[in-house]
Amino acid sequence: MSINAPRIGVLLVNLGTPDAPTAPAVRRYLREFLSDPRVIEIPPWLWQPILRGIILTVRPRKSARAYAEIWGADGSPLAAITRAQAAALVGAFGPEVMVDYAMRYGQPAIGARIAALQAAGCDRILIAPLYPQYCAATTAAATDAAYAALAAMRVQPALRVLPPYYAEPAYIAALKAATERALAALPFTPDALVASFHGMPERTRRLGDPYYDHCMTTARLLSEALGRPLTVTFQSRFGRARWLEPATDATLAALPQQGVRRVALLTPGFAADCLETLEELGIRGRETFIAAGGSDFACLPCLNAEAEGVELLRHLLRRELEGWTRAA
Ligand SMILES: C=CC1=C(C)c2cc3[nH]c(cc4nc(cc5[nH]c(cc1n2)c(C)c5CCC(=O)O)C(CCC(=O)O)=C4C)c(C)c3C=C
Ligand SMILES: [Fe+2]
Ligand SMILES: [Fe+2]
8 A cells, every 4th residue: 555545444434432530520511412303203392491491400410320339440331442443443444444433422423433534545434333223313313413514624534434343243143152161150040031221211212223123033033042031121211202122221120030040231221331231231131130139140241342342343444345445
């Protein structure tokens, strides 16, 4: 590759996270996140007064306490793991391909990283939303931001988007390998495996969002690969509307009465551990299960930047780059 040859950029994108586990930082993050009409499908004239009047006065303090419980030396786990995933892929696709990461809400912003890749000579950019299951609130929100950044440019890079990979054999194989390895290391044998996906308002399913079906397909394929049943649940209900069911917390509270005293939780919908897996499940979920009479609880790690997670991303991205890379 000559020094001035056009390059290709790969931009890993995840949801985003606050800059610090403090109420002001969480408020900034939640204001941006919960003002996105892809996330809250209520007309802004009705939603914004509720958001600014109630939610942003109450929730940041509570959420900041939750973030403080999982914050690491290198910051928010979601940011640290996404950064590590990008770092592990540097050089994986040849010298002409640059790898970077961005967050849909908070920093580093998608528009800023696209501009940086372009400034570094990338005339083609592969956007990779790290959501295995398509959801308008996550996948489309990420690509909206990329398209909005391009809409402000005179000279645009060519764009590709990594499709959802909920049924990809390589994804199922990575989940199977990571799950079996984690189960073998547990000090107990679980009576049941629960696969907890992030929840969504039930209404979005009726409106045609494929998210629920993608989650069920992933769970079915993973269950077949593992050769054992999986109980599918949905976590993180927000607000008063009906969300996808069954709810993870209600299921954890009910399982001990059904004779399940040892449980392992899987979180195949999250590419990286984050508040939802480490705090909501790993801390609160455990409390719920033990208080209901359970004896042993484990929340298995996400694919993260471990060997299976990085190899999966390498495989998925390499395939998308084919035809673009001159020397792949
Ligand atoms: C109506 C609100 C929300 C929808 C819809 C929603 C969908 C959704 N979210 C994820 C993944 C993540 N969500 C995370 C945190 C989080 N989610 C919501 C609300 C909705 N999510 C809130 C308010 C928060 C912030 C924390 C809190 O105050 O509870 C995270 C973790 C971020 C982190 O910093 O670690 C992830 C990841 C998916 C996949 C999804 C739809 C499928
Ligand atoms: Fe969420
Ligand atoms: Fe949550």
